[in-house]
Amino acid sequence: MAEASGEARVTPAGAECRINALGNDVLLRAISFLEARQLVQTCVLSRRWRNLWRSVSRINATHHEFDVMVDSEEERSVRFKKFTNALLMLRNPVALDAFRLSYFMPGYQEPAAPHADREEDANLWIDHALQSNARSVEIGVLNGSLVLNPAVFASNCFLTSLQLSRVILRRGFFRNLQTGCAALESLLLSGCGIYDIEISSETLKILAIDDSSYFTTDKQLSISIPSLSYLGFSASSRIPLLKNMGSLVTASVSVSADSKGATIDGIYQFLRSLSAVTNLDFNFKGTMKMEKNSQWCPKFNNLTALTLGGWCLSADYVLKIFLQNCPNLVKLNVKLEKCNYTSQTIISKLKGKEGSATCENMEILEIECSEGDRKVLEKLLVEGGYNLMEC
Amino acid sequence: MEVDKGKGEAEETRKVAEADRDTVTLKSSDGKLFEVSKEAAARLSTVLAGMIAGGSIDDNGTDLKQIGSEALENVVDYCNKHANSIPSAALISSSISFNTAPFKEPEEWERKFVDRLSHDALFDLVEAANFLGMERLLDVTCHKISEMMKGKSPDQIREVFNIKNDYTKEELEEIRQELAWAFYDD
Structure with a gap:
């Protein structure tokens, strides 16, 4: 028996049942980590478990829990819909702390009707979760993408954290979020299509829009969030206009030179709105056309940690100008995709003409590099007088 | 530089210790004594925080009659490991990932910490964490x-x-x- 189960620590027969001795609160906490279908199925374990599933405060509804049962995608979806509807309907009206939905959408080559129905279902469930006081909502979509109805977010809710993946955000989403979700602190978007061009909030502290997200317009995006402390932005779009970023501490941004309007002035405006941060990871995609006259680079007086991509070595002066404008820099990290620079080159780019280091306070220099001989690089850097931190 | 920083922190800690003890002593149901950082105990356990704030901490060992020595040792171990694993401010901000929901998945060291426990030790620790109001430890053990x-x-x-x-x-x-x-019917 013990061998068959494969469990290293199976309770010996006759031992007491520790799990049933736990209080309901603790037991509920444990089973709330289960995926939703297995959660409901715990009801058959023993009488003690019969109705526990009805009171969990975390729901993790995943389409793939129905994968193994039938071959037809249509049938799987019917079952998942039935399941999720019943679960939300029959659970006790306890506040929902977290709602997570892993959904499946058919591809666009398939007929339109199932799209509309499935979108309506998902939007209803999200609405239900928000009406059940959910603080955290996480939506992930496989295959196709899901169009969210902005109206779902317009009525008052307790949401503090929203994470969306492969979701289409129609125009008005961000405005509704601002009025309905007055406690929202964290918004993470991955692979999302975004119709709005204005993102403003009085409450967000964390905003991240990843590089698989896109904006549907080529108008300039404006972001205005005075409460924001972390900004991650690498979506393909024109360089956004950042306004009211007074609380920003950390920014991880990637902008593209190929996008329209990436002028020296545009880059300056963009960097200047980030110039109060202490941590900056700045990546510039495309060819550098930054001038030697350093007018594109504002002073970063608070900056202590700076990460730059290999592009900063593309012209002699870029890295130097950056460092000249970061008087308090402690740590510099250069991420190279390819090691086609010798470390002597890097060092010479770091140093002024007289051979003195540009940043007095700099303690750590990291070179990250996915190809090439890192050890040789490090050795040379140490010889050049830089401390290296193992990473 | 790392060494200098460490020295500075050690001096700070000593100063605090001179003014006030920076650890609390906890006594298990079977009479064994354990010392734990006051800061970590107060941060990780609502019950210990309340006792520290309310002055009901006994220098000779605060009685925790509901917790056996093995579980209490794990609690103290967890507090110490937690105190040591706090990443620097720079690391926190650079590692903000797509995982900021109210429940954070257990970290690698937390997984290892619960994985090494026997079945009984795990349940003893769940009960101790629940008794002491240690939300994070309760989440990590319940997740296990x-x-x-x-x-x-x-x-x-x-x-x-x-x-x-x-x-x-x-x-x-x-x-x-x-x-x-x-x-x-599957």
Whole structure:
């Protein structure tokens, strides 16, 4: 028996049942980590478990829990819909702390009707979760993408954290979020299509829009969030206009030179709105056309940690100008995709003409590099007088 | 530079210690004494925080009659590990990932910490964490319990946790029919 189960620590027969001795609160906490279908199925374990599933405060509804049962995608979806509807309907009206939905959408080559129905279902469930006081909502979509109805977010809710993946955000989403979700602190978007061009909030502290997200317009995006402390932005779009970023501490941004309007002035405006941060990871995609006259680079007086991509070595002066404008820099990290620079080159780019280091306070220099001989690089850097931190 | 920083912190700690003890002593049900950082205890346990703030901490060992020495040792161990694993401010901000939901998945060291526990030690620790109001430790240990159930059939779960099936066949059939939307016949 013990061998068959494969469990290293199976309770010996006759031992007491520790799990049933736990209080309901603790037991509920444990089973709330289960995926939703297995959660409901715990009801058959023993009488003690019969109705526990009805009171969990975390729901993790995943389409793939129905994968193994039938071959037809249509049938799987019917079952998942039935399941999720019943679960939300029959659970006790306890506040929902977290709602997570892993959904499946058919591809666009398939007929339109199932799209509309499935979108309506998902939007209803999200609405239900928000009406059940959910603080955290996480939506992930496989295959196709899901169009969210902005109206779902317009009525008052307790949401503090929203994470969306492969979701289409129609125009008005961000405005509704601002009025309905007055406690929202964290918004993470991955692979999302975004119709709005204005993102403003009085409450967000964390905003991240990843590089698989896109904006549907080529108008300039404006972001205005005075409460924001972390900004991650690498979506393909024109360089956004950042306004009211007074609380920003950390920014991880990637902008593209190929996008329209990436002028020296545009880059300056963009960097200047980030110039109060202490941590900056700045990546510039495309060819550098930054001038030697350093007018594109504002002073970063608070900056202590700076990460730059290999592009900063593309012209002699870029890295130097950056460092000249970061008087308090402690740590510099250069991420190279390819090691086609010798470390002597890097060092010479770091140093002024007289051979003195540009940043007095700099303690750590990291070179990250996915190809090439890192050890040789490090050795040379140490010889050049830089401390290296193992990473 | 790292060494200098460490020295600075050690001096700070000593200064604090001169003014006030920076650890608390906890006594298990079987009379063993354990010392834990006051800061970590107050940060991780609402009950200990309340006792420290309310002055009900006994220098000779605060009695925790509900917690055995093995569980208390794990609690203290967890507090110490937690105190040591706090990343620097720079690391926190550079590692903000797509995981800022209210519940954060257990970190690598937390997984290892619960994985090495025997079945009984895990449940003792769940109960201790619950008693002491240690939200994070309770989440991490409860998460471990859920992992022990994950993907298993009801029979397998009963076996792992030694749960006695006290339903009649008829009752089970009734439940399966009532909640057919969650079962189907698979």
